Amino acid sequence: MTTNDTKGKIRTFLARYIRNHELQDDEDIFASRLVNSLFAMQLVLFIEKEFQIKVENEDLDLKNFNTLNAISGFIGRKANAA
Amino acid sequence: MKEEKKVKCVVWDLDNTLWNGVLPENDNVSLRDGIVDIMQTLDSRGILQSVASKNDYDHAMRKIEEFGLQNYFLYPQINWNPKSSSVKAIAESINIGIDTLAFVDDQPYEREEVNFSFPQVLCIDAADIDKLLLMSEMNPRFITQDSKIRRQLYLSDIKRNKIEESFEGPKEDFLSSLDMVFTISPAKEEDLKRAEELTVRTHQLNTTGYTYSYEELEYFRTSRDHILLIATLDDKYGTYGKIGLTLIECHKDLWNIKLLLMSCRVMLRGVGAIMINHIRNEAKKNSVRLRSEMISNERNRMMYMTYKFAGFKEIEKKGDLTVFENDLTEIPDFPEYAKVRIGLGN
Numbered sequence: 001m002t003t004n005d006t007k008g009k010i011r012t013f014l015a016r017y018i019r020n021h022e023l024q025d026d027e028d029i030f031a032s033r034l035v036n037s038l039f040a041m042q043l044v045l046f047i048e049k050e051f052q053i054k055v056e057n058e059d060l061d062l063k064n065f066n067t068l069n070a071i072s073g074f075i076g077r078k079a080n081a082a
Numbered sequence: 083m084k085e086e087k088k089v090k091c092v093v094w095d096l097d098n099t100l101w102n103g104v105l106p107e108n109d110n111v112s113l114r115d116g117i118v119d120i121m122q123t124l125d126s127r128g129i130l131q132s133v134a135s136k137n138d139y140d141h142a143m144r145k146i147e148e149f150g151l152q153n154y155f156l157y158p159q160i161n162w163n164p165k166s167s168s169v170k171a172i173a174e175s176i177n178i179g180i181d182t183l184a185f186v187d188d189q190p191y192e193r194e195e196v197n198f199s200f201p202q203v204l205c206i207d208a209a210d211i212d213k214l215l216l217m218s219e220m221n222p223r224f225i226t227q228d229s230k231i232r233r234q235l236y237l238s239d240i241k242r243n244k245i246e247e248s249f250e251g252p253k254e255d256f257l258s259s260l261d262m263v264f265t266i267s268p269a270k271e272e273d274l275k276r277a278e279e280l281t282v283r284t285h286q287l288n289t290t291g292y293t294y295s296y297e298e299l300e301y302f303r304t305s306r307d308h309i310l311l312i313a314t315l316d317d318k319y320g321t322y323g324k325i326g327l328t329l330i331e332c333h334k335d336l337w338n339i340k341l342l343l344m345s346c347r348v349m350l351r352g353v354g355a356i357m358i359n360h361i362r363n364e365a366k367k368n369s370v371r372l373r374s375e376m377i378s379n380e381r382n383r384m385m386y387m388t389y390k391f392a393g394f395k396e397i398e399k400k401g402d403l404t405v406f407e408n409d410l411t412e413i414p415d416f417p418e419y420a421k422v423r424i425g426l427g428n
Contacts, residue, residue, distance in 0.1 A: 017252050038159040040351035040391040042253060048145065053275070057378065 006051070006072045011045050014068070025068045040065060047071070053078040089204060089219045091156075092124055093169055095187035096135035096142055096236050099208040105137055105145060113149055116212065120155055123215055127222055130227025130236060131177065134168035134185065154237050165192050166199035176236065177346045179285060179381075182220065186211065215310035223282075224275040224296075228323040238320045239347055257352065257419035258318040264353050266360055267425025269310040269327075274299045276324045277312060278291055280343060287309070287354060288343040289379045289385045294329070307332050313357060315348055322347055337365050339374035342385070354385065356422055358392045359413055366410045373397075376404045 007025070017039055029035050031058060035043075043065055044055050053075065064074040093102060099103045103111035105126035124131060128168060131154050135142055139160040146152050147272065157175040158169035161389045165187070173180040181202035187193050197205050199240065204219060242260070249256045269277055274296050281293040293303070302308040313326030325345040331338040344354050367373040378386055379402070394406035 017254065019252075038350070038355060041350070044387060057383075057386055057390075060093075060387055062391065066381070068173050 003072055003076065006075055007068055008038065008066060009050060010047075010071050010075075013043070013050075027068070028066045032067050041069075044057055047075060051075050051079065085174050085182070087190060087204075087219060088282075089129060089184045090182035091130040091132060091172065092175060092214075092220075093134050093172055094313065095131060095165075095185075095189070095192065095208065096137060096146075096160075097184055098188040099211075100133075101145075101149075104379045105142060108147075111145065113206075114211065118151070119149070120211065122213060124220065125154065125233055126230060127220070127225055128232040129220065129222075130170045131155055131232060132156050132164045132176075133160060134172065134187075135160045135302060135419075136162055136165070152176055153222055153237070156233070156234070156240070162198075164285075165197045169200060170179070171197055177349065183281075185217070186214070213257045213378055222279070224279055226276045226279055228276050229279070231323070235321070235323055238243055242317075242319050253350070254417075254419055260319070260419075262315060262351065262353075262420040264420050264421060264423060265316075265423040266311055266326075266357065267315045269281070269299070269302070269303050269312040271303070273312045273324060274303065277310070280327045280345065281341070282326070284345060285371045286346045286381050287349060287385055288382050289343075289389070290299045290331075290341050290375050291382070292341050293318065293381070294341075302329055309337075311357075313344075313352065313353065315353060317376075326353065328357060328361065330361065332370070336371045336373060337361075337370075339372070349384070351420075353420070354388045356416055356420065357390055360390060360408055360422070360424065362392070362408060362413045365408075366413065372408045372410060374408070374410045376401045378404065378405060 011023070014029070017035055018029065023029070044060070046052065048055055059074070063068055063070060094100045097220045099114070100112040100117055101113050105111055121131060128283065133155050136291065137160050142160045143152070143158070146155070157172050158172055169183060169185055170180060173183055180200050184206055185193065185196050186206045186208055193205040193207065196203055206214065237317040246256055277299050278296050279292065283293065284381070299310065302310045309330040309332060311328040312324055314324050315322040323343070326350050327343050328339065329341040332339055343356060347368070364373060374389060376386060378391060389406055394413065396404055397407045398405040
């Protein structure tokens with residue numbers, strides 16, 4: 001899967017929560033209060049299911065999930081490690 | 083306190099168990115003697131009930147309705163699948179551990195089939211039904227206000243979940259449509275039975291799994307070195323009851339969250355994060371540092387995530403125990419989808 005496919009899927013998922021907002025690839029979705037911690041959990045569950053990876057306790061850091069680039073980079077690293 | 087296995091849900095077979103006779107062979111079945119009394123007693127003890135039966139769904143449900151028992155059964159599984167899969171589906175739908183189920187069937191084959199896949203399910207021969215109410219597993223230590231209405235609470239959950247499944251749009255919009263009111267108050271004496279019950283019953287949304295007896299909780303409630311909070315949730319479909327408990331140990335300049343739990347019935351309602359942010363606010367107001375303990379297992383990962391996403395950082399790890407600390411910066415406002423009420427201290 002290319003990075004663009006990954007980003008596309010994440011963007012589609014994020015669009016269900018963040019509407020009327022053009023999200024930039026490096027925009028911090030938590031700092032800008034676009035989403036809250038309840039959303040963070042749903043995001044983790046989505047990533048695990050969609051990309052078939054296991055998010056470990058040590059991966060649960062907002063830095064891995066706070067921008068589109070971060071999420072896609074995190075998924076790439078996990079997929080390569082597997 | 084020693085943890086004693088208590089049954090949360092009794093799963094009944096129908097043919098020659100709940101009623102005498104085999105429905106596909108003869109429509110004229112009659113209820114087993116005394117069965118309604120047993121069901122009502124279990125219900126009043128807060129023990130849920132369901133059905134795992136190999137039958138035609140419509141036919142069997144019609145019969146259950148004829149007997150006026152349809153409202154007793156949560157997620158009845160009436161199909162031709164192995165009963166192990168029916169039992170599993172019931173545990174998952176109610177969202178309780180499969181080890182809290184009892185299964186009653188007259189057929190040794192069915193009991194063995196369930197026990198083979200799930201040895202942790204308590205399987206009971208229908209011939210022993212008259213002794214069922216006396217079993218220690220069927221006798222909760224306390225019967226609380228919440229246990230008496232437990233089935234009603236679950237029935238309103240089923241209604242909510244149906245609406246949630248058919249709800250188009252983001253989760254937050256659904257949550258907003260519920261008009262939730264989340265109330266956090268210092269525990270009062272009359273809350274303590276339920277508080278003890280919560281520490282024993284709650285596994286998934288439980289940060290440490292520490293269990294406390296009524297007496298210990300009474301001590302914490304009145305101690306100046308502890309804060310014991312209880313939370314309730316209500317929405318337009320009714321109350322969820324008392325669903326949350328938090329114990330904080332207060333040192334001179336440090337608070338330590340020993341236990342934070344929420345009933346699994348409020349999973350993904352976002353109320354765990356509200357509770358945590360309330361405590362963060364209070365710690366900040368009182369100028370103390372804030373720590374929390376976490377004992378991770380396979381089931382409580384959601385709480386680990388809740389802490390992490392609320393900005394808690396690991397400062398110590400001893401075996402299963404993780405100690406977190408929060409720097410009390412960037413505490414978000416309470417979300418818009420729920421009204422938060424803070425009860426007065428004592």
